Amino acid sequence: MSTTSRQVAVVGYAHSPVLRHVEGPLGAVALETALAAIADAGLRRDQIDGFTTGALFPSSGGGPLVDGEQIVTSEWLVEHLRLSPRWLAGFQGVGQIPGAMILAADAIAAGSADYVLVHRAMYNPPTRYHERELPLAEGRDQWSAPHGLWGPPSQMALAYMEYMQRYGASRESMAEVVVEARRNGSRIPWSHWYGRPLEREDYLDSRMVSEPISVLDCDIPVTGVGAFVLTSAERARDLPHRPVYIAGFAQGRWRSTNSLDYWTLDDIYEGGAKTAARLWESTGFGPGDVDLPQVYDGFSPMVYFWLEVLGYCGVGEAHRFVADGGIRAGSGLPVLSGGGALGNGRMHGVPQTLECYLQLSGRAGPRQLPGVEVGVACQSTPNFGGVVAYTNAPG
């Protein structure tokens, strides 16, 4: 087990409304959300002495990327909060929320900061998300763009089609995933999809983007900010809410022997197995110990990949698992109880993390699940992302 296990706790949060677009700079939303999270934790602004985020943004629609406008780094936030924290870091790459949470946990456990604010600001450009005029495909782009391969929907479609062909999966099975995410998201007041569950037929009839990926297999691009406050388990005792401890974590970076700009199914499984093994080693848990396996669903097939590598079903079996009701509310595993990205909007790893925090701190309100003690929050694909385990049981 990791020596930092249960030494650090999440003690407060805030979440902005999830909207398609907002007037004014994204930084202002981030600042307001950060202040709300600090207040929620029962702290003063000047007590926050550490900041981190993973600011990498998936697309600006070919437009500019200006700090405070389309992205919000911790540097921007600190400057506009008029603070001089002793610890400031940024996570590079994909799996931004687990990446930032891991940095924060390590910093607090090491004594580099006492109270850390982790935020994530997401922006939806006014143009189409992935559309680009690209007269010259330079660097890595020359192996994809001249072939008409462009954007994450097509990249994910290649892995998903490989899965469907290898294991005989159908879109009918995937309807269980997307409908479940939307059903749960429709109960979340800040969600883009609040009050708007999805009918199975509407999923099956939805417009294809890159077959087999339809528009409803993709989370909808949104603008919004989530923020969390973390501190040591010891300091957390004096704060108003029940602490939710970080029990362990894992990251994955795996590309076997190719430099393709999409993931092969074999890469996803090989890398995912490493990530899952690290998670269980770091936490001392096994899959059966987790009450809330909040898998990532930015694209619906990622739900299958996480379910399989975490050990909730065998490789190639997740499509049957979900079709048999394995993730359905009430009877199945609550893997999308927080609505995920499909049920909230493209907030990257925030919904998974927030669901773990709300349920484990007993703050989920009418959605509260009884008797939950352990959750895991995943982001991106298991071979190229991260996962953090949370628990409300002190060390």
Add this chain to the structure above:
Amino acid sequence: MPLPPLPAPDALSAGFWQAANAGRLVVQECTECGWLAYPPDAVCPGCLTPKRSFRWRQVSGRGVLRSWTVVHTAFLPWFGPLVPYVVAAAELEEQGGLRLTARLADPPGTPLAYGAPVDTVFEELADGVAVPLIRLTPAAER
């Protein structure tokens, strides 16, 4: 009129595009370990040798279909008039896991099957700029 996204040959890729314009499919071969890489890599993924010693190796272009996607929404505007078009992934016969990802030459709606034999043809994206396409190998040629 949108412009096609033309490849920008660089130190790592120029040999590939030169060969493509001559209708030949080449991949990067490490002279130390013989590993074949596509796309070409800065460092050999097979042996990581710091020598970075490569040559171009012509491959057959034959392989099997490992995946595909039917693109209905072209985020690169030049491909808009071509939708729905198929982007295919072929595992080439020269090395396990060696993949070429390119548009399918066959017309939209052609039935596709995992593991189907494929080969490679070339098409001009613009004057003097050829790209490989993946084609279902006709039964007579299998």
